[in-house]
Amino acid sequence: EAQVTQNPRYLITVTGKKLTVTCSQNMNHEYMSWYRQDPGLGLRQIYYSMNVEVTDKGDVPEGYKVSRKEKRNFPLILESPSPNQTSLYFCASSLSLAGGLNTGELFFGEGSRLTVL
Amino acid sequence: ILNVEQSPQSLHVQEGDSTNFTCSFPSSNFYALHWYRWETAKSPEALFVMTLNGDEKKKGRISATLNTKEGYSYLYIKGSQPEDSATYLCAFPAISNSGYALNFGKGTSLLVTP
Numbered sequence: 001e002a003q004v005t006q007n008p009r010y011l012i013t014v015t016g017k018k019l020t021v022t023c024s025q026n027m028n029h030e031y032m033s034w035y036r037q038d039p040g041l042g043l044r045q046i047y048y049s050m051n052v053e054v055t056d057k058g059d060v061p062e063g064y065k066v067s068r069k070e071k072r073n074f075p076l077i078l079e080s081p082s083p084n085q086t087s088l089y090f091c092a093s094s095l096s097l098a099g100g101l102n103t104g105e106l107f108f109g110e111g112s113r114l115t116v117l
Numbered sequence: 118i119l120n121v122e123q124s125p126q127s128l129h130v131q132e133g134d135s136t137n138f139t140c141s142f143p144s145s146n147f148y149a150l151h152w153y154r155w156e157t158a159k160s161p162e163a164l165f166v167m168t169l170n171g172d173e174k175k176k177g178r179i180s181a182t183l184n185t186k187e188g189y190s191y192l193y194i195k196g197s198q199p200e201d202s203a204t205y206l207c208a209f210p211a212i213s214n215s216g217y218a219l220n221f222g223k224g225t226s227l228l229v230t231p
Contacts, residue, residue: 042223058218090160103149105163106219
């Protein structure tokens with residue numbers, strides 16, 4: 001079954017304790033991205049990756065890191081989480097088409113709800 | 118960040134009503150327009166990806182149209198059912214100063230009551 005898998009689905013942590021949210025897709029997609037969803041603000045892109053070893057900042061990258069060592073995995077790292085990073089996080093992937101621009105649909109993971117105390 | 122606007126913000130209709138909502142996006146440098154359906158406690162799922170001006174797509178009772186010259190897309194739901202209750206998102210892929218982004222609107226939240 002084609003899917004994007006995120007872990008953990010729920011996490012409560014404390015300020016400053018490093019954490020990683022994993023994301024894995026089994027569709028051989030080149031493009032992967034992380035979003036956060038906050039009430040009234042919609043989905044905002046944190047980081048994206050066009051392919052292995054190619055990553056770039058989205059609209060709200062501060063406080064986050066990513067890596068893309070393998071095509072299927074795109075972990076999101078919070079080196080020193082703060083309460084303003086309490087949010088619902090989504091990983092998504094798609095085929096990259098048309099010279100790198102995404103005209104293909106995004107496939108989303110089930111979301112990871114993170115609370116930073 | 119490129120502006121993608123959706124209206125209305127929320128909508129409450131009765132079962133059987135037909136409804137529609139709007140997504141506005143920059144009309145320059147158009148590549149594609151995505152529509153997603155997002156049910157509570159689930160993840161967004163793609164409804165349509167539209168690429169051509171004048172494009173019309175249909176999936177069951179849901180259809181969408183696209184006008185790239187004036188920068189808008191309409192999503193229509195015919196004969197709304199309670200299971201259509203969800204947030205409907207549109208997204209516009211574009212190259213911005215930070216590289217390549219898929220910009221989402223804030224969504225239209227639809228509630229269909231029996």
